[in-house]
Structure formats: C-alpha cells, structure tokens
Amino acid sequence: MDEPVITVRDLTKTYVVGEIRVPALQGVNLDIARGEFVAVTGPSGSGKSTLMHILGCLDRPTSGQYFLDGRDVSKLSRDELAAVRNGNIGFVFQGFNLLARTSALDNVELPLLYRRGGMSARERHRRSTAALEAVGLADRAHHHSNQLSGGQQQRVAIARALVTEPSILLADEPTGNLDSRTSMEVMEIFQRLNAERRITVLLITHEHDIAEYGTRVIAFRDGRVLGDQAIARRRAATGELAALAPRPS
Amino acid sequence: MSLLMTLRVALKALNRNKLRTALTMLGMIIGVAAVITMVALGRGAQSSIEDQIRSAGTNLIIVNAGNWTVGGVHQGQGAATTLTREDAAAVRDTVPGVQYLTAGVSTRVQLVTGNQNWSTRAQGTDVDLPLIRSWTVSEGAFFTPQDVASAAKVAVLGSVVRDRLFGPDEDAVGKIIRVRNQPFKVVGVLASKGQSAGGDDQDDTLFVPYTSVQRKLLGITHIQNITISAASAAETTRVADGVTALLRTRHKIQPGDPDDFMVRTLEEMASVRTETTRTMTALLASIAGVSLLVGGIGIMNIMLVSVTERTREIGLRMALGARARDVLLQFLVEAVVLSLAGGLVGIVVGFAASEGVRRFVGWPTTVAPEAVLMAFGFAAATGVFFGFYPARKAARLDPIDALRYE
Numbered sequence: 178m179d180e181p182v183i184t185v186r187d188l189t190k191t192y193v194v195g196e197i198r199v200p201a202l203q204g205v206n207l208d209i210a211r212g213e214f215v216a217v218t219g220p221s222g223s224g225k226s227t228l229m230h231i232l233g234c235l236d237r238p239t240s241g242q243y244f245l246d247g248r249d250v251s252k253l254s255r256d257e258l259a260a261v262r263n264g265n266i267g268f269v270f271q272g273f274n275l276l277a278r279t280s281a282l283d284n285v286e287l288p289l290l291y292r293r294g295g296m297s298a299r300e301r302h303r304r305s306t307a308a309l310e311a312v313g314l315a316d317r318a319h320h321h322s323n324q325l326s327g328g329q330q331q332r333v334a335i336a337r338a339l340v341t342e343p344s345i346l347l348a349d350e351p352t353g354n355l356d357s358r359t360s361m362e363v364m365e366i367f368q369r370l371n372a373e374r375r376i377t378v379l380l381i382t383h384e385h386d387i388a389e390y391g392t393r394v395i396a397f398r399d400g401r402v403l404g405d406q407a408i409a410r411r412r413a414a415t416g417e418l419a420a421l422a423p424r425p426s
Numbered sequence: 427m428s429l430l431m432t433l434r435v436a437l438k439a440l441n442r443n444k445l446r447t448a449l450t451m452l453g454m455i456i457g458v459a460a461v462i463t464m465v466a467l468g469r470g471a472q473s474s475i476e477d478q479i480r481s482a483g484t485n486l487i488i489v490n491a492g493n494w495t496v497g498g499v500h501q502g503q504g505a506a507t508t509l510t511r512e513d514a515a516a517v518r519d520t521v522p523g524v525q526y527l528t529a530g531v532s533t534r535v536q537l538v539t540g541n542q543n544w545s546t547r548a549q550g551t552d553v554d555l556p557l558i559r560s561w562t563v564s565e566g567a568f569f570t571p572q573d574v575a576s577a578a579k580v581a582v583l584g585s586v587v588r589d590r591l592f593g594p595d596e597d598a599v600g601k602i603i604r605v606r607n608q609p610f611k612v613v614g615v616l617a618s619k620g621q622s623a624g625g626d627d628q629d630d631t632l633f634v635p636y637t638s639v640q641r642k643l644l645g646i647t648h649i650q651n652i653t654i655s656a657a658s659a660a661e662t663t664r665v666a667d668g669v670t671a672l673l674r675t676r677h678k679i680q681p682g683d684p685d686d687f688m689v690r691t692l693e694e695m696a697s698v699r700t701e702t703t704r705t706m707t708a709l710l711a712s713i714a715g716v717s718l719l720v721g722g723i724g725i726m727n728i729m730l731v732s733v734t735e736r737t738r739e740i741g742l743r744m745a746l747g748a749r750a751r752d753v754l755l756q757f758l759v760e761a762v763v764l765s766l767a768g769g770l771v772g773i774v775v776g777f778a779a780s781e782g783v784r785r786f787v788g789w790p791t792t793v794a795p796e797a798v799l800m801a802f803g804f805a806a807a808t809g810v811f812f813g814f815y816p817a818r819k820a821a822r823l824d825p826i827d828a829l830r831y832e
Contacts, residue, residue: 235745235825256749263747270829274742278442290431291747337746 181244182344182377183209183232188241188251190227190400201227202238203400211344212375214368216388216408219397226349228397229381233266233347234258246344263291267338271350273330275322275337282318285309285336292341308336312366328359335366345377346370352387358421364390365414390414429759432752436759439736447764450728453721454768454808455775458801460714462776465797467783468707470790475699485525485659486558486692487666489517489652489673492685506686507648508677511636514552514652516676521668523661528552530651531639537591537632538604544590548581548605548632550639551653556616558655566599566614569635573613577637581605582614584631606643610634662691711797718801721768722808729761729816740820741828754821761813762806769805773798 185207192199201224209215219225230236231243234250237258243251250261262268275284285305289296309315312332322330331351338346348367352360368390370376380391388394389412396404440447491509514529531550537543555561556568569580583591583598592598602609619628640646656665666689673687733740740753748756776798780791 230826233745235829256751259744259747259749262745268745270742272738274738274829276739276742279438283438287743288746290435291743291749291752295428341747 180211180247181208182211182213182246183207183379184242184244184247185232186242186244188228188231188238188243190224190231190236191239201400202231205241205400205402207395207402209345209377209379211377212371213393214371214378214380214391216380216382216391216394217397218382218385218388218394219403220383223397224400225381225397227400229347229349229379232345232379233268234261259291260293263288263293264341265344267341267343267346269331269334269338269346269348269351271353273322273327273334273354275330275333277323278321280319280321281309281314281325281333281336282306284322284333285340287337288341304340305336308340309333311339311370312336326359327355328362331355331359331363332366335363335370339370339376343376345379347379347381349381350383351380352382352384358418360387361414361418361421364412365418368414386412429755432755432759433763435756436763439756439760440763446728450725450764451768451771453724454718454765454805455721455772457714457718457721458769458772458805459775459779460717461711461801461804462773462793462797463779463783463791464710464714465707466776466780466791466793467789468703468710469792469794469797470784472700472703472707473792474790475703476696485656485662487654487656487662487669488690488692489654489669490688490690491648491650492687507646508686509649509652509673510647511649513673513676514649517652517654517669517672521665521672523657523665523668524654525657526554526558526655528555528558528653529636529649530653531636531644531646531649533639533644535605535632535643537587538607539591539601542591544587546584546587546630546632548634548639548643550634550636550643552636555633555653558653561619562617563614564617565597566612568614568633574635574637577641578635579605579608579610579638579642580613580634581610582616582633583612584616584629584633585618586627586629587632588615605632605634608642610638659693662693666691715804718804718808721805722765722812725761725764725809726812726816728764729757729813730819732760733757733816733820736820737823737828737831740823741825741831744823744825745829750821753823754817757817757820758810758813761817762809765805765809765813766802769802772805773802776801 185205188202188205189200190202192201205228217225217228227236231238238251241251242249245261245265250258253261276287282305285308286301289301289304306315306318309318312335314329314332314336317325317329322333325333346367352363355363364387367378367380371378378391380388382388389408389410391408392411393405393407395402489509491506511529514527518524518527528551532547534545535548536545552574553568553571556563563582568582569578572578573580581603588598591603592601598612598615601612603612604610616629621627636649640649654665654669656662670685670689674685677686679685743753777793780793783789784791
C-alpha cells in the first residue's frame, strides 16, 4: 500500500441553525492512498458536500482529525487553510468558475499569484502553459473563457487545478453541466492524469456511471460511510471515445 | 500576494468593465477639477486685487484727521480741525524715511464751462501727488510750488472731467472753468487710470492746490489728510509709527488718550480685501469639496455592487488560496486606483478649465499647487475610506457560501 494522502478519523460536522443542531457528518473514517481515483457518491443531503468542503480545507470539522500528507489540518486558522488550499489541493467545480473576459492562460495562472513566497512571472507562465498542454488546450491559451465551449472551459479549470502540482485533485460534480460525450472527454483527462502522473483524484458525483471511471467508490448516506469498495469493471474513457463516431466538425 | 501583483489584478478587474470604471471615475474627476478650478478662480481674484493695491503703492501712508468730539457728540472722521500744514511740514522735515508727502483738502464742487457742467470732487493737494499716486500728465503740466504758495486758481483735470467739459477733440489746457463760480485756469490733463480696487472711477476728479481749496473754496486753515510715501515698502510701518509719535507730540495728546487723527497704510487695507477674497475662495472650495465627497460615495456604491456581483469570483480566489487580506487588498486597491486615476484626470481637467475660464470668460485664475495637492490627497483618502467597507465585506465572505452564490 502506498503512503496515505488523506487520513480521516472520527470526523463529525454539526451545523447549528438557530437552536436546531443539524449533524452533517457523524464519525467518518477514511484512508486514501496516493494515486487512487476515488469516487464519492450519495444522494443530496448525505454529507458528501460537507466532506468535500472539509477535505478541501474550505471548512473545519466540529471534531475529529484530518491528516493531509501526514499533517493535521483540522485545526488550522483561516489563513493557514488558505495556504494549504493553494499548495496541496486542486479544485474543479461543476460550474467551472473561470474569470470572465480573461484569457485561458491568465485563468490557469491565478492560483500561482497567491503562491506563498511568490513566483517569478516567467516560471508562472511556463507552468501555466505546461498545464494547458496537459489538458490539450495549448492552442487556446489566449482565448477568453467565454469564447470556449463548456468542455473546453472545464479543461481550463482542470489545468488551473493542476498548475500548483497539488497532492489531490478535488472535483465536485465536474460533469454536472456537460453532455455525455463532453463528460467522457473530461473523465478521459482525469484518468490520464491519474494514470500518467499518479495524481490522487477525489471525484464527488451522484451519477453512478461517472463514478465507474474511478478505481474505488465510497457511498455516503446520512453523514456516514455506507459502502467502500473497489470498482470491479472500471470504465476507460479513451476506449469509449474511440468507439464513438468522430465528433462532427 | 505582492502589492505590485495586487495592483495588476486590480487593473485587470477594472479593465473588464470599462464603462463602469469610466463613469465611477467621472465623479472623482468632476470633484477634483471643481476644487482646483474654484480655488484657481478665488486665487486669481485675490492676486488681481493684490496687484491693484501694489500698483497703488504698498509704501503709501495716509493720515486722516480723526474723530472730533464736541460736548460728547462725535462729529465723524475728518471733522477734527487739528491737522495743519505745519504738521505736514514737520512730518516731512523730521520723520526719517519719508520720500514724498502732500497735504490734502477736498470738497465736492460744481464745474461749469460754456454750456457744460459737471459735479465732481476737487482734491486739493501739493505738487508731489503725481509722484505718490503714479499719475502721468498727458496734456500741459501739473501745478507748481508757486501755485501752491500763492493759492493760485489753477486746476488739473482727470480725463473723465476733461471729456465731460470739453469733449475729446477740444483743447482743454489754457481754458477757464468755473469752480463754485470762481474762474480756475486749466493747466494740465491727467492720463486715464481707470477704476480703483474699490470700484471708483479715479479719472472723475479735479486736482487744485490744497491752499486754493482752503482759502478760495472752503475758507478753512486746517487740512483733512496727509498722504505720504515711504522710501521703501519695508519702511512703511516704521514711518507710520514715526508719524503717529510726532503728531501726538505736536497735538499734545497725553499718554492714554486717543489720537485725534488716523494713520493707515495701504498694506492694512489690502489685507482686509485679501481676507475677504480668501473667505470667498474657501467657500467656493468647500462647495466643490462636496462634489468630491459625492464622487467618493459613488466609488463606494460601485465597489459594493462589484463585491456582490463578483461574490463567486471572491469565493473562487479564496478556494485557490487567497487569504482574507489578499481579497481585502484587491478591492481596496481597486477603489484607490479608481479614485487616484480620477484624481489625476481631474487635475488635468482642472488646469484646462482654469485656463479656459481665464481665456474665454476673462476672469483671472491662478492654479494653486496646494489646492492640487489637497484635492489629489483627498481623492486618495476618499478611495481608501470609501473602498474599505466594501473590501472588508468581500474579505469576510465565507468561501463556501461565496462559491455557491448565484
């Protein structure tokens, strides 16, 4: 077994709304090793979004521990969490969240601007260009985000997540706004990055067929892990794309 | 994130919405330009008044006969009969630093020549008056010391009086005019000087020897005033003090008793006028300052809208590693850039407007460097002050809520 990237112990999260306490996570234990492609599924309200926020260091647990790369990040301050997000986590969102009227290259460069200790403009440019190449959009570097298709926008967002060379890629419903073919293309990139670069991918989805692109699926319900198993018949996006008729151009 | 990079991010953000940026800046531009132009107008008025007074001579000292009280009833300034030609002579001979001096007695008179008549002020003076008041004689000559000694019936006309009595084409020198029914011979005409700083027409006047006014027109022996010019402007105050001391001695005024004369320098009168225009300038500038304030509120309004509109962007930046202070600084810098850029353009517009007013309206304007600095500084402060609240609002957003914001 490879070294663990994520270790979660007895994690709970309780929201207090007025006088009502809403438990969102009730004692979650989780180990994810480097190079895994984990799909987290569950209906809405199951706590998977809350888990995603805590694993993404956007929120802190009520109790329990969360080790990222061996470091306990469950009790860090807001600024320290921001530094962890910047250095260790790459986010891909359902709604892409690109800056409008801004070139693909500038969008990809964005996290590097917040790099602690700074980074030279030349190095930022080199890394951003490389990240765009990795998602096959080198030729679109100077297109504005609104001049790109949905699939292309999500690929720019993946490049933006990659550019900091994070420990984990955290993708929250990345195919939610895309048609099935484009979804396949995006999953192809995740699979390739996972296979070629051994990047740990954490995919939050409620679609079972999307979950099957991973190596392991964790099912959530009522704030608890309901099931955790390896995927027997993993889907391979490359082969499926090849089998499809070529995209009419 | 470094300040330089923050600045670049802010510029990019402002560049993304050019029309809004321009309109927000417009508030600042108008405010700064208004302050600069208003102060320039006030300053222009002030320096033109100062120039007029200076041309009249800052080394001028005027001694007026003072209050005279008869049985407890004040008779008004100039009513005292204690000022004499001997006082004038004593001042000339004993007070150091006196350059020129003239005794003065004046009265209102009716002038008649042929079928023309005119009412004006006859000013009885000594021969040095043209030197003190910078009058130039355009026709004939000023009267002579002999004329003064003999109380001769001679007159020198101001250009307005000359035109009223003779018309512009007729020769005046050598003609006889009747002053209170007594024949006076015109010996000279003065070149026009135009209006005084107080708005009087200085050319509507008539100069005669003060002795003639005393003996031929009024039948008095005292004089009403003495006009003195000090050898230099720096000596004015000292000469004025010397005159006061001498006259108190000559008039036997006990220490503690009030003067029966009044010594004033033009500098004092100038400072009163300057004070008035300064108040006016301050008033204009504060009205213009209100528009600066309104411009600042405009910036705050736009920044608040901008923060709301870009909530998702803020959430994204936070998710990507921006600290609260990075977000705070970004929006603060955006506000400051708006106000500073507006301020800079405002300075240019202010200069142009001041120059435009000077050239096309004809009012004197002087752009005051401190007004430029003040307006610009205020613009910058406005940016920080009105930018802070929206920026703090942005920085306090929760990244999860911000990312979910629709």
